[in-house]
Amino acid sequence: MATQRIPVILVTGFLGSGKTTMLNHLMRDSTDTRIGVIVNDFGSINIDAMAVAGQVDSMIPIENGCLCCAADASEMDEMLERLTDPELRIDVVVIEASGLAEPRSMIRTLLSSSNERIVYGGLVEVVDAAEFPDTRIRHPELDRHVRAADLVVLNKTDRVAEDERRGLLETLREIAPGAPVVTAAHGRVDPALLFDHRPRETAEEGFRQLSFADVWADEGCGADGCGDDVRGHGHDHSLHLHAAYESVEFSAAEPLHPQRLMEFLDSRPAGLYRAKGFLHFAGAGRGRKFGLHAVGSYLRFQLSPWERGEPRTTQLVMIGTGIDADTLTKRLAACVATPGEEIDETHLMGVLRYVDETD
Ligand SMILES: Nc1nc2c(ncn2[C@@H]2O[C@H](COP(=O)(O)OP(=O)(O)OP(=O)(O)O)[C@@H](O)[C@H]2O)c(=O)[nH]1
Numbered sequence: 001m002a003t004q005r006i007p008v009i010l011v012t013g014f015l016g017s018g019k020t021t022m023l024n025h026l027m028r029d030s031t032d033t034r035i036g037v038i039v040n041d042f043g044s045i046n047i048d049a050m051a052v053a054g055q056v057d058s059m060i061p062i063e064n065g066c067l068c069c070a071a072d073a074s075e076m077d078e079m080l081e082r083l084t085d086p087e088l089r090i091d092v093v094v095i096e097a098s099g100l101a102e103p104r105s106m107i108r109t110l111l112s113s114s115n116e117r118i119v120y121g122g123l124v125e126v127v128d129a130a131e132f133p134d135t136r137i138r139h140p141e142l143d144r145h146v147r148a149a150d151l152v153v154l155n156k157t158d159r160v161a162e163d164e165r166r167g168l169l170e171t172l173r174e175i176a177p178g179a180p181v182v183t184a185a186h187g188r189v190d191p192a193l194l195f196d197h198r199p200r201e202t203a204e205e206g207f208r209q210l211s212f213a214d215v216w217a218d219e220g221c222g223a224d225g226c227g228d229d230v231r232g233h234g235h236d237h238s239l240h241l242h243a244a245y246e247s248v249e250f251s252a253a254e255p256l257h258p259q260r261l262m263e264f265l266d267s268r269p270a271g272l273y274r275a276k277g278f279l280h281f282a283g284a285g286r287g288r289k290f291g292l293h294a295v296g297s298y299l300r301f302q303l304s305p306w307e308r309g310e311p312r313t314t315q316l317v318m319i320g321t322g323i324d325a326d327t328l329t330k331r332l333a334a335c336v337a338t339p340g341e342e343i344d345e346t347h348l349m350g351v352l353r354y355v356d357e358t359d
Pocket residue numbers: 013014015016017018019020021022048098099100155156157158159184185186187274276293295300359
């Protein structure tokens with residue numbers, strides 16, 4: 001009797017669209033399903049893995065790269081091998097791609113995997129309702145990403161008016177006629193949409209819209225030269241989104257001055273599209289951990305207590321185009337509080353204005 005294969009679901013979506021938020025929601029709402037997670041972050045500090053950790057049955061981070069690239073493709077196989085170890089009794093594997101991954105390259109990698117315990121379970125593309133119209137102008141290739149999806153999640157609908165939401169649904173229908181689209185706020189989608197299907201027994205059955213030939217020789221691969229090797233070896237990533245983006249990491253053990261940090265964020269360079277991480281403030285904010293999320297012009301802080309024994313440090317990843325690592329690092333280093341500096345509630349007020357009450 002054939003053993004049941006473990007579906008592997010890809011979650012893609014542009015920087016900051018809400019992939020981790022959705023994943024965390026799925027974890028919370030699927031207590032009867034054992035979920036293995038692979039998180040791929042663009043920077044070498046894996047902020048997403050930290051945000052997801054603790055909620056999953058098994059989680060493996062892949063840092064500092066993009067899973068759609070050659071070196072990381074073999075790493076993905078290795079991770080899948082570990083996660084599908086029968087002893088772990090994982091029911092489904094979810095891969096959260098970096099916000100700059102090329103979905104079709106990832107599908108190709110999965111379809112060509114020699115791992116007999118898995119089957120490709122489909123691609124979920126998360127779309128940021130607030131940012132999509134602008135991002136799409138800058139990156140027309142996002143249309144191709146939407147077309148690769150088996151399910152499109154139009155997320156952050158709480159941030160747009162009803163007529164904008166309807167307009168976005170219409171746009172998505174035009175981009176990918178027939179693709180199922182669900183709307184969501186804070187990534188709250190019904191887990192049954194992702195997990196509740198019987199895994200297919202062969203790779204060919206494992207996807208709904210795309211055939212192997214589709215992803216091998218589709219318009220995207222024609223345009224970016226991807227078709228030459230299924231593993232991605234020798235394939236040209238220069239036109240992938242991540243080729244245009246760079247990431248800068250910043251860590252500091254010394255606490256930051258909240259007001260100077262806000263001044264930095266208020267004047268962040270236009271090319272800096274995404275910033276995320278955790279902040280350790282001096283003075284009035286000292287006792288709390290401030291999660292930072294900037295997506296385009298959107299800025300939010302999420303408050304949580306420091307765990308017992310958790311090192312109180314600032315760890316940030318910034319992702320953008322044309323950003324200068326040296327300048328950013330110097331500007332952030334200047335936000336570190338100097339010993340003895342007076343820091344009180346008033347200095348924290350600018351930060352508190354952006355504290356997220358919803359999560
Ligand atoms: N208002 C609102 N905010 C959201 C929603 N979904 C996510 N967010 C916020 O958007 C920010 C980015 O969300 P993430 O889940 O980290 O996005 P991501 O796609 O994993 O980000 P990257 O991995 O950097 O590409 C966070 O501050 C979230 O709390 C939503 O539906 N509405």
